[in-house]
Amino acid sequence: MNELFEAAQYFMRLADHRQPSPLFEKAQRVWMQAQKEPLNFKYLALAWMDPPILFGRETFFVSLLNSLGAKGLFPLQWSTEFLKVSEEWLIAQTPERVIFLSHNDQSTQRFKQKCRQWWPKNTPPCQAVPADHFARASFTPVLNLQELSPNSESKP
Amino acid sequence: MNRQRILLGFACLVVLGIVPGLGAEKLVFSELWDPSTVSARIFWDLRLPRLVLTLSLGGILALVGGTYQSLFRNPLCEPYVLGISSAVLLGVISSELFLQHPAGTPVSISMGMLAALGLVAVLIVFSASPLGSPERVVLFGMSANFVLSSLLFLALSMQSQNVGGGTLKWFFGFLPWPSWQEGLWAVGGGLVTLVILGSASQALEVLRLGDAVARTLGVAPVATRNLLLVFTSLVMAGVVAFSGTIGFVGLVIPQVCRFLFRPNSMKELMLLSFVMGAAFLSLADGLSRALVPPYEFPVGVLTTLLGGPLFLWVLWKKK
Numbered sequence: 003m004n005e006l007f008e009a010a011q012y013f014m015r016l017a018d019h020r021q022p023s024p025l026f027e028k029a030q031r032v033w034m035q036a037q038k039e040p041l042n043f044k045y046l047a048l049a050w051m052d053p054p055i056l057f058g059r060e061t062f063f064v065s066l067l068n069s070l071g072a073k074g075l076f077p078l079q080w081s082t083e084f085l086k087v088s089e090e091w092l093i094a095q096t097p098e099r100v101i102f103l104s105h106n107d108q109s110t111q112r113f114k115q116k117c118r119q120w121w122p123k124n125t126p127p128c129q130a131v132p133a134d135h136f137a138r139a140s141f142t143p144v145l146n147l148q149e150l151s152p153n154s155e156s157k158p
Numbered sequence: 159m160n161r162q163r164i165l166l167g168f169a170c171l172v173v174l175g176i177v178p179g180l181g182a183e184k185l186v187f188s189e190l191w192d193p194s195t196v197s198a199r200i201f202w203d204l205r206l207p208r209l210v211l212t213l214s215l216g217g218i219l220a221l222v223g224g225t226y227q228s229l230f231r232n233p234l235c236e237p238y239v240l241g242i243s244s245a246v247l248l249g250v251i252s253s254e255l256f257l258q259h260p261a262g263t264p265v266s267i268s269m270g271m272l273a274a275l276g277l278v279a280v281l282i283v284f285s286a287s288p289l290g291s292p293e294r295v296v297l298f299g300m301s302a303n304f305v306l307s308s309l310l311f312l313a314l315s316m317q318s319q320n321v322g323g324g325t326l327k328w329f330f331g332f333l334p335w336p337s338w339q340e341g342l343w344a345v346g347g348g349l350v351t352l353v354i355l356g357s358a359s360q361a362l363e364v365l366r367l368g369d370a371v372a373r374t375l376g377v378a379p380v381a382t383r384n385l386l387l388v389f390t391s392l393v394m395a396g397v398v399a400f401s402g403t404i405g406f407v408g409l410v411i412p413q414v415c416r417f418l419f420r421p422n423s424m425k426e427l428m429l430l431s432f433v434m435g436a437a438f439l440s441l442a443d444g445l446s447r448a449l450v451p452p453y454e455f456p457v458g459v460l461t462t463l464l465g466g467p468l469f470l471w472v473l474w475k476k477k
Binding site for chain 2: 052053077080085086087088089090091093094106108109123
């Protein structure tokens with residue numbers, strides 16, 4: 003994450019922005035806060051519901067959540083951006099949060115319904131993240147962001 | 159020959175015994191009778207309905223494949239040869255693109271069925287025309303398949319990732335996790351298909367001898383062919399709308415049955431194909447879930463990987 007902020011500052015300097023944008027400042031505040039109080043939950047992040055496709059370790063979305071302190075239930079042996087998993091594997095997991103990249107209200111409703119179906123006894127909080135707002139960040143492989151960092155060997 | 163049939167029966171029982179144990183999660187057998195456990199939920203609510211579904215779909219695919227091979231007097235015919243699958247997929251994907259009803263919803267399935275019916279109507283008109291010999295109907299179906307597939311790829315290539323992500327599964331065959339109700343619907347569909355096609359087996363046998371011979375034996379070739387075409391197309395539209403295109407089952411299984419069991423009649427071939435298709439698809443599905451857990455392979459990939467060598471083996475032995 004620090005690399006990301008460095009990269010953002012680098013681009014702002016390149017674009018001759020003297021003042022950081024409010025969005026940037028807000029993100030930095032949230033990040034500083036998370037450093038003090040890390041998120042402490044196990045989560046599953048779904049990019050697609052039917053068939054279930056998880057965000058992998060190599061995505062920015064998961065990297066961000068992990069660096070904020072959350073613990074992903076993505077199988078460790080897979081270093082991939084996305085992974086289609088069996089529904090029975092999902093049922094056997096015990097996430098404390100489920101995050102889903104939703105494309106519209108209809109898919110959000112279906113996601114909540116699926117959550118209740120998958121974990122009927124202890125349904126975890128299931129949060130739909132609007133894809134149109136976050137798609138670029140969530141689908142970006144973390145490697146691309148690292149490459150943007152001014153500290154990276156392949157800096158622009 | 160009897161020994162081979164007994165072996166088939168035994169193999170089917172083994173498959174039925176093994177497949178519910180295959181999957182991404184290891185089951186604790188002592189927990190299966192306690193409905194509150196994860197193992198019981200996976201076994202009773204997921205794996206068994208899915209087994210019921212795969213048995214029915216596998217049986218139907220092999221049955222329709224065998225029927226087409228006789229109906230069109232062509233051993234290379236398989237259930238998707240007439241382009242019905244492409245028509246259904248085009249309907250399903252159009253519903254997602256233009257009506258915002260995602261694949262798998264009732265509206266998308268209805269759109270798929272409508273598209274299939276449209277193609278069937280065209281095929282029947284062609285079949286009833288003076289040009290409509292069985293060979294030409296197959297060729298017409300194949301070209302319709304190419305055109306519809308191209309339209310499908312065009313639509314997909316123009317759309318965003320969120321549509322592609324959901325629709326790709328239809329190309330490779332993807333079995334859903336059905337409810338018991340859906341599984342039992344599939345069993346009903348499978349049995350109805352078996353009974354109806356089984357009752358048409360005599361007419362199919364006569365049709366294999368050629369249209370002129372069929373007429374002298376009291377079978378109206380064009381009308382029979384059209385009736386069977388409508389029925390099998392509707393069945394295939396239902397199968398594709400539910401599971402996408404699962405390759406090779408309909409092509410290979412009837413051939414393997416002919417080779418292994420040398421059935422005396424079409425009815426016998428149909429019954430053997432149904433049983434063997436059901437066992438084959440169930441085994442492929444079990445493997446697709448168990449090979450690299452928790453990843454689940456598209457079942458169509460497994461049927462092709464297993465069916466391809468099987469087909470080559472039959473060809474080799476037949477020479």
